[in-house]
Amino acid sequence: MDIPLVTLRVRVNRARCQGHARCAALAPELFEIDSVGDASAIGDGVVPPQLFDKAYIARANCPEFAIDISENGDQA
Amino acid sequence: MKPRAPVTDWETDFDVLDPRWIEDPFRILDQLRRQCPVAHTDRFSGVYLPTRYQDIRAVAYDPEHFSSRRLFLREGKPPVTRAPPLTSDPPAHYADRKMLLPPFTPAAVAKYEARTRAICRERIELLADKSTCDGACDYAQEIATRLTAHMMGLSEDMGDQFRTWIHDFVEVSMTDSTAIPRVIAELDEFFTGEIAKRGLLPGGDDLISYLMDARVDGKPMSDVDVKGTMRLILFGGIDTTWSSIGSSLWHLATHDEDRRRLVAEPQLIPTAIEEFLRAYAPVMIGREIVKATEIAGCPVKEGEMALLSFAAANRDPDVFTDADRVVIDRAENRHVAFGLGIHRCIGSNLARMEMRVAIEEWLRAFPNFVLTPGASVEWSAGGVRGPRQLPLTLGKARMPKPPSTAFRAVNS
Numbered sequence: 483m484d485i486p487l488v489t490l491r492v493r494v495n496r497a498r499c500q501g502h503a504r505c506a507a508l509a510p511e512l513f514e515i516d517s518v519g520d521a522s523a524i525g526d527g528v529v530p531p532q533l534f535d536k537a538y539i540a541r542a543n544c545p546e547f548a549i550d551i552s553e554n555g556d557q558a
Numbered sequence: 559m560k561p562r563a564p565v566t567d568w569e570t571d572f573d574v575l576d577p578r579w580i581e582d583p584f585r586i587l588d589q590l591r592r593q594c595p596v597a598h599t600d601r602f603s604g605v606y607l608p609t610r611y612q613d614i615r616a617v618a619y620d621p622e623h624f625s626s627r628r629l630f631l632r633e634g635k636p637p638v639t640r641a642p643p644l645t646s647d648p649p650a651h652y653a654d655r656k657m658l659l660p661p662f663t664p665a666a667v668a669k670y671e672a673r674t675r676a677i678c679r680e681r682i683e684l685l686a687d688k689s690t691c692d693g694a695c696d697y698a699q700e701i702a703t704r705l706t707a708h709m710m711g712l713s714e715d716m717g718d719q720f721r722t723w724i725h726d727f728v729e730v731s732m733t734d735s736t737a738i739p740r741v742i743a744e745l746d747e748f749f750t751g752e753i754a755k756r757g758l759l760p761g762g763d764d765l766i767s768y769l770m771d772a773r774v775d776g777k778p779m780s781d782v783d784v785k786g787t788m789r790l791i792l793f794g795g796i797d798t799t800w801s802s803i804g805s806s807l808w809h810l811a812t813h814d815e816d817r818r819r820l821v822a823e824p825q826l827i828p829t830a831i832e833e834f835l836r837a838y839a840p841v842m843i844g845r846e847i848v849k850a851t852e853i854a855g856c857p858v859k860e861g862e863m864a865l866l867s868f869a870a871a872n873r874d875p876d877v878f879t880d881a882d883r884v885v886i887d888r889a890e891n892r893h894v895a896f897g898l899g900i901h902r903c904i905g906s907n908l909a910r911m912e913m914r915v916a917i918e919e920w921l922r923a924f925p926n927f928v929l930t931p932g933a934s935v936e937w938s939a940g941g942v943r944g945p946r947q948l949p950l951t952l953g954k955a956r957m958p959k960p961p962s963t964a965f966r967a968v969n970s
Contacts, residue, residue, distance in 0.1 A: 500902040503664050507828070507910075518659040519907070542890035543832075545898055 488553045490529040492537050494521045498548035508543055509536040521548070562733075569594040573601055574631065574842070574865075575732065580939050587870040588882065596856040602631040602732075604862030605844070606853060611874035611894075613854045617845060617864050618898040621647050624845035624864055626901060630941060631844055631863065632731055637738040641790040642774075642783050644901065651900055653775045658787065658904055661709075661768060667908040670709060674912055677704045677714075678919035685923075685952065690930055693811070693948035698803035699796075701916050706795040710788070711764025712752065724797045729940045742789070749785045765791055791905075798840055799909045801944020802895075803916045805838035806831065808945050809884060810921070811929040816886050821925040824918060830886040831913045836893035837884045839868040840943045843897070868894050869943075926953030 492512055494505070501519035505512070511533055513521050529537045529551075541549040551558040565576045568586055573579065579586055590597050591609040599605050608614050617624050625647050628636055639645065643654035660666065681700050685691050703717035723741050731737035749766070756767050769784050779787070810817040820827055844863040851858060858864065872893045875881040896903035903909070920927075929935070933949035 500899060501659070501663075501906075502896065502902060503907055506664065515664055517663065518656060519663040539889060543892055545892050545894050545896075545902075 489555075490531075490534055490537060490558070491527045491552045491555075492523045492529055492540070493527050493550045493552070494523055495548045495550060496520065496522070498546045500546050500548075502545050504543040504545070505540040505549055509533065509540040512537055513540065569597050570599070571601070572597050572599045572605075572607055574941075575939055580937050583867070583943065584869065584873060584882070587867060588873060591870065591874060596853050596858075602633055602863065603636075604859065605631060606847075606856070606858050606862065606864045607867065607870075608853050608864065609867065609870040609874075610854065611871040611877040614866050614868070614871040614894070615898055617853060617866060618894075618901070620851075621651075621845075621900065623847060623849045623851040625848040626651075626845060627848075628846035628863065629844050630728075630731070631865065632735070632738075633733050634735040637735070639738065639742065639786065640782060641786040642779075643787075643904070644790050644794070645786075648900070655900070655904070657772045657774045657779075661765060662904050662907055664907045667911050670705060670908070671911055671915060673708055674701065674705050674915045675919060677701055677708075678916055682919060682923045688952065689954065690949065690951050693807045693927075693950040694800070694804045694945045695947070697920065698800040698807060698916070698944070698948070701803060701912060702796045702799040705912060706792060709765050709795075710791060711756075711762055711766050720792065720796055724793050727793060728797060728942055729938065732940050745789055745792075746785055749788050753784075794903075795905050795908065797938075797942045797944070798903075798905075799912050801840040801938065801942050802835060802838070802909060802913055804945040804948055805840065805943075806834040806913060806917055807920065807950070808929070808935065808948055809834060809838070810917075811927055811948070811950055813884070814928075816884070817921070817925075817927075819886065820917070821921050824921065826887060827917055827921075828910075828914055829888070829891075831910060831917065832891045832893065833884055833886050833888050834913070835895035835910075836872040836878070836888070836891055837869075838943070839872050839893065839895035841895070841897070841903075842867045842869075842941045842943075844941075866897075868897060924950075924952045924954065927951065928953060 499520050503515055505521050506515045512524060512529060514524050515521055537551055541551055562575055565571050565573050568590060587609050595610045597607040626645050643651055643658055646654040678701060681697050703720050704714040707714045707716060726737045727741045752766055753770060756762055756770060766788060769787055772779055820830055842865055844865050847858050847860050847862050847864060850860045873881045896906040927950050930949040930951045935945050936947035938944055938946050
């Protein structure tokens, strides 16, 4: 059984998000869009190991640099 | 259009209406970025042109100095037009935008995907007996005009009228100051009629009905703002999207390898669409400098304009690897085709859906299409760039098929 060595957590900085919705398109398992189009992390934002790549891809495609990823609580 | 004085020096006298710019603005923007990252022109009463990603970003994030009350380059006295939330600045902008956001979320626009696909197939079916077509007029423009009309509850057959209004408002108005008042008067009359129809039959689920009932800060919008926003939806949704679909078709018609790959791997189309948006970002939009400041250390004067070319930002090699190459599987693509900051294109989710469906359906019907050899492509002039004439050879089987068979082939 795989026990991940790190806990990855995604968070959307709501002050930066402008609703481009790239994160939810690329990683719908991790991000959701509200009724005015802004994004937020689903649930507590903890990323299952099989979705680590998607989390980083979502961050790399956000035009507003609104996605933060932390590894074991530290900024990644 | 009257002949214009040719550009003598792109750094101090750039002109977005120069034929060289219209044909290929990217080379000029690349050269400016290397040599003079904030260019200027005295044309259009004075315009600054930043070409580096960081500088374009900084202007977009600074509505205090760079106002949206004037957005378009025009010779002569600029007309004052209101089209909230596009022309709004903080603090009013927030409520204006919030009013218009709900019908344009990804979930809201997904409801229009079926109609979009049907429009694409109807247009493709009309080409069943043809071996060539104009990809701009016969396909790209039809999709954007018909879907926008559908969403607004207008006749889908008004495309020619919409195209005339848009051409006059966006292109002709740059050098002819009579165009804006004329288009606005005609549109006001048209929208007055549409509003009256809905007054007799309230409760419609189209966007005009939505705006008639909309509240900003709890209050109904003024008649001027309602019609301004209707104009924004009509114009903003049409020529930008048809330009982007057209540029995508142009790329695929001229790059066999990319076209073949998308035919073989249609699941890659959404990623390719993002790359087409990056490389051929259609929109340039201005800001009025309302307080003297600087862009990248270059002082800029109050009363002049700053012009944001999102394609220039998207082709900055400091931010994008192989910035001048179209890489259809580019995984990291932080492009700014839809703008940045508080004025992010409100229709971005809609445009993406339309582009994806348009390319999916087109490639399924015409996997071997190419640019017609020897025929010339005509590009628009001004703030929205895309092909206005795109001669394509469809590359179907040589035997003409009866319509019923052709229809099955399209849908198989």
